[in-house]
Amino acid sequence: MSEVNLSSVKLSAAEAEAAISSFQQIVSYPTVSSTAASSGAYNECSQYIISQLKTILCLEDIGMLEESPRDSPVVIAKWRGIHEDWPVLILNSHYDVVPAAIEEWNVDPFGAIRKDGKVYGRGTQDMKCVCIQYIEAIRKLHSIHPTFKPQRTVYLTFVPDEEVGGGGMLAFLSSTLYKSLPGIALALDEGLASTDETYSLFYGERLPWWVDVTAHGKTGHGSRFIDETAVEQIIGVSNRALMFRKEQRDLLHGNAAEADHSNCAHAVAAKRQKVLSELKKSGKMTLGDVTSLNITSLEAGVRVGDSFAYNCVPPVAKCSLDIRISPHVEPKEISDMIDTWCQECSANPENESKVTWQNILGMGPANAKHALTSTDSGNPWYQVFESAMATMGYQIQPQVFPAATDSRFLRELGVKAFGFSPMRNTEIMLHENDEYLEESVFVEGIEVYVGLIHSLASVAELDDVAKTVG
Numbered sequence: 001m002s003e004v005n006l007s008s009v010k011l012s013a014a015e016a017e018a019a020i021s022s023f024q025q026i027v028s029y030p031t032v033s034s035t036a037a038s039s040g041a042y043n044e045c046s047q048y049i050i051s052q053l054k055t056i057l058c059l060e061d062i063g064m065l066e067e068s069p070r071d072s073p074v075v076i077a078k079w080r081g082i083h084e085d086w087p088v089l090i091l092n093s094h095y096d097v098v099p100a101a102i103e104e105w106n107v108d109p110f111g112a113i114r115k116d117g118k119v120y121g122r123g124t125q126d127m128k129c130v131c132i133q134y135i136e137a138i139r140k141l142h143s144i145h146p147t148f149k150p151q152r153t154v155y156l157t158f159v160p161d162e163e164v165g166g167g168g169m170l171a172f173l174s175s176t177l178y179k180s181l182p183g184i185a186l187a188l189d190e191g192l193a194s195t196d197e198t199y200s201l202f203y204g205e206r207l208p209w210w211v212d213v214t215a216h217g218k219t220g221h222g223s224r225f226i227d228e229t230a231v232e233q234i235i236g237v238s239n240r241a242l243m244f245r246k247e248q249r250d251l252l253h254g255n256a257a258e259a260d261h262s263n264c265a266h267a268v269a270a271k272r273q274k275v276l277s278e279l280k281k282s283g284k285m286t287l288g289d290v291t292s293l294n295i296t297s298l299e300a301g302v303r304v305g306d307s308f309a310y311n312c313v314p315p316v317a318k319c320s321l322d323i324r325i326s327p328h329v330e331p332k333e334i335s336d337m338i339d340t341w342c343q344e345c346s347a348n349p350e351n352e353s354k355v356t357w358q359n360i361l362g363m364g365p366a367n368a369k370h371a372l373t374s375t376d377s378g379n380p381w382y383q384v385f386e387s388a389m390a391t392m393g394y395q396i397q398p399q400v401f402p403a404a405t406d407s408r409f410l411r412e413l414g415v416k417a418f419g420f421s422p423m424r425n426t427e428i429m430l431h432e433n434d435e436y437l438e439e440s441v442f443v444e445g446i447e448v449y450v451g452l453i454h455s456l457a458s459v460a461e462l463d464d465v466a467k468t469v470g
Contacts, residue, residue, distance in 0.1 A: 009392075009450045011140060016443045019136040020119065022052060023442060024112035026095070027121035027127045033096040033164040037071040042160050045095050046073045049158050052135050053077045053166035058142045058149075070173040072160045076177065078455075079138065081153035086461055087183030089154045091453070092406060093130040093167070094162035094190065097123035104433045117439050124437040127190045129445065130421050132146065137449030144450075150457030152185060154399055162190070162406050169406035173413070181303055184415045186381045186456065188406040192430070193423035198395045199448075201385070202419030204372035205401035205408055206288055206324035207331060211338065213237050213357045217347060219302075222311035228347035231300050232357050236345035238295055241321060244337070245293045252290045257310075288400025291326045314322075327370040327400055339398035357371045371411035373418060381416055386457035392448065394424075422448040 029045035037264065046064065058079055065074035075095075081088070100109035100122040107113045109122040123129075134156055141148065159168025159401075170243040172178055177320040215237070217230035269319040293405045300317035325334050338357055346354035374400045376384045389396050392400040401407070422445035429435045 006398050008143075009140070009442055009447050011446060012046075013333035015136075015140065016439075019132060019443065019446055020114070020439055022136070023119055023124075023129065023132045024114065024121075026132055027112040027123055028110055028224075029095075029121065030110045031096045032099050033161055034099065036096060036160070040071075042072050042096070046075050046160075048157070049075050049095065049131065049135075052132075055158070056135070056139050056142060057146075058138070062155045065172060065175055065177065067175040068160075068168065072168065074160070074168050074175075075156075075158040075174050076172075077156040079150055079154040079156075083152055083362060083458070085182050087185035088152055088153040088181055089150070089182055089456055090150050090157060090187035090410075091134050091154065092157045092159065092187055092189045093127055094159050094168065094406065095123075095128060096160045096163050096394040097126065097128070097133055097327050098163050098431050100435075101433065102445070104436055109435070114439070114442075118436040119255065119442065120434060120436040122435055125193060125421070125423065125426075125428070126435070127421060129442055133442070133445045133449050134453075136446045138289055140446065140450050143456055151459060151461075154453070154457055154458070159406065166406050166409060168290060169409050173409060184410070185419040185459075187407070187415055187421065189410070189417055189419050190405045191419040191421035192401070193421065193428045194397065195371075195427065197424060199389065199420070199422060199424050200326055201375075201396045201398050202401040202405075202407070203382075203398050204288075204327050204374050204411065205404055205419070206291070207328055208332075208361065208372055208404045209321075209323040209325060209334070210360050211321040211323060211357055212360055213319045213321065213338075213342070213355060214222070215345070215355045216314060217317070217353045218313070219315040219335070220313050222313055224313075226313045228351075228353035229313055230315055230317035230353075230457070231313070233345045233347055233353070234298070234300065234319055237341050237355055238298070238319055240341045240345070241293055241295060241319075245308070248290045248292060252285065252287060253304070286399045287402040289326055289328060291329055292322075292324045292402070294322045324402065324404075325370075327372055331369070336396060349446065369412075371408065373411060373416045379416060380457075382418075384455055384459055385418065387454070388452050389448075391455075393453045421445075424427075 025048060026045060029041050029048065031041045031045050050062055053059055058188050059077045060080060061076065061078040064078065065076050068074035100111060107120045110122065113120045157172055159172060161167035162169065164173055191202050192200055213234065215230040215233035218226050218228045222224040297320040300314045302312040302314050303435050323334065325331055342355040342357055343387065373379065386396060404421055407419055410417040426438065426441050
């Protein structure tokens with residue numbers, strides 16, 4: 001049997017056309033996380049995925065995970081390996097999408113329109129492309145080598161609800177199937193497009209903190225000069241948060257010398273400055289390397305029906321912060337920084353004029369952590385990945401994912417996981433209006449996966465791979 005020529009796997013025109021048609025079909029299902037379970041779109045989309053998996057003869061045990069909710073199914077397929085007692089490979093993707101404001105789009109977001117060499121639609125980049133690329137890559141690999149079997153078993157998992165907290169992945173991780181696995185050697189999951197020739201590979205992600213800040217102060221008639229108000233305290237915290245945001249943005253965009261660290265905890269500034277200056281010199285700094293912060297709500301006022309009492313000073317004011325903590329910073333340092341802001345802005349804490357905060361995701365500094373997958377010589381899976389891509393003539397750039405994906409749940413269990421969506425020379429359009437993916441980029445991604453999956457599935461047993469599920 002001849003080996004796969006990793007440098008020259010190409011889809012025929014007919015194969016590419018069929019793959020694009022399948023891509024259009026999956027994009028057409030309105031699998032918006034907040035509505036798809038009740039509308040039936042999840043079930044329709046999952047049935048389509050199952051129908052495509054069943055056309056590939058090397059796959060078995062195709063169907064819905066028993067433990068997943070009936071209206072939010074997790075789809076599973078198995079490619080049985082030679083060594084069934086070896087830790088498995090996981091190819092994960094999510095088929096839910098974020099909402100699309102139809103009035104802001106120039107095309108139907110679920111019309112899957114082909115125009116000017118592009119497929120338009122919600123989820124084309126995030127991440128229904130990968131759902132179909134996995135399927136079509138295995139189809140192509142099997143057609144080239146019908147008798148090829150992976151060294152270890154490969155599971156394909158298609159999950160819902162990634163965009164709203166990861167319920168699909170959590171259902172998989174609590175399932176009988178997961179608990180029966182001999183371990184997970186490596187998992188692939190969602191990545192991002194890159195705007196240049198290199199492919200982005202994500203070995204970790206920033207830690208998401210959603211923070212509620214609440215200020216309590218004195219109330220009274222709007223005609224008086226009331227001291228220690230909740231509004232002035234919440235504005236104080238908001239201003240400090242915006243100063244921190246500007247400092248991080250300056251660092252990201254190359255203005256490190258101008259960045260004002262006076263608003264930050266000393267340890268945060270010192271550590272970040274050292275690490276990020278090295279990244280900036282290397283030209284490898286990305287959004288994932290800094291800590292982002294956005295004020296996502298401001299709330300104050302004494303409500304009267306559908307309006308507010310203009311002549312009443314509100315006793316409570318609130319704001320919410322979306323913070324994504326870089327792996328280069330310890331979560332406790334961010335916690336200490338917010339503590340300091342609240343202390344500085346509390347007008348009279350002894351008399352209950354004060355500011356407090358909480359992380360509504362339930363992650364305080366004691367239980368918050370960054371989970372990363374090594375990209376050095378200590379992780380042979382990275383070496384296999386990099387070598388496979390190089391053999392095909394491609395370069396990869398390891399990065400920190402700027403947002404959150406289902407990979408975080410796997411890494412927290414000690415599983416090696418990489419985020420990878422094979423889209424290069426591509427404008428990043430996930431969650432954007434008129435989201436699209438070029439057809440040529442989509443097809444190239446299938447060809448990349450053919451070589452990559454073949455290489456990963458051909459790896460012999462590795463000494464450092466855990467034999468048990470975390």
